[in-house]
Amino acid sequence: MEIREIILVDNDILGGQPVFKGTRVPVESFFDHLEAGVPLEEFLDDFPTVSREQAVALLEIANKLLTSKNIEALYATVA
Template sequence: MSLLERVTVNPLQCGGRPCLRGMRIRVSDVLDLLGAGVSIETVLEDYPDLEREDIYAALLWAARYIDHPRLSA
């Protein structure tokens, strides 16, 4: 499984927001924790269903998302 395949979007789950591996753990939740200075190790302890690769996937997804050009009308 590639890192980006770990990010799933289901319109019936979490309002269609990107989650990790079909779980109800949103990419944005992981990014918020990391942005607040919480270590990867602590995130993994707090969310035992997460794997280290899930955190890397969230970071990669965010990097790709913000680098996507947006057109304004």
Template sequence: MKEIFPQVTVDAKVQFGKPVITGTRVPVEVVVGHIAAGDTTEAVMKEYGLTRAQVLAALKYAAKLVGEEMLIAK
């Protein structure tokens, strides 16, 4: 298991190596997907047994990835 961002880890044996919330099997993409779909932070926390800090960590990690991605407009 390797921490790649605060509260986000990857492990080839967990969720096929996708980034998950540390100490859980909840993929970051699931958390971000729920928020993007309009679910509240509280709903995601309740559904997956996460803390507010864990949900925010998933969002911060996703924002970091988007910020690192270079897109070239044509």
């Protein structure tokens, strides 16, 4: 699954905040829940419009991004 199939950025939805495509659930909420120790199942129960496939695919993309040899480009982006 490609990132454009998972995340949508649209100024008409939550002011352009990245959301799970087809929902109004901010991607940030997903990571906030995980950071707080909330299990994936509980997040999915709390936000039933987000599919398990979307959540797992986002984690896989984040893993690839953060473990790739291109991490220097990420440093430059978030600096």
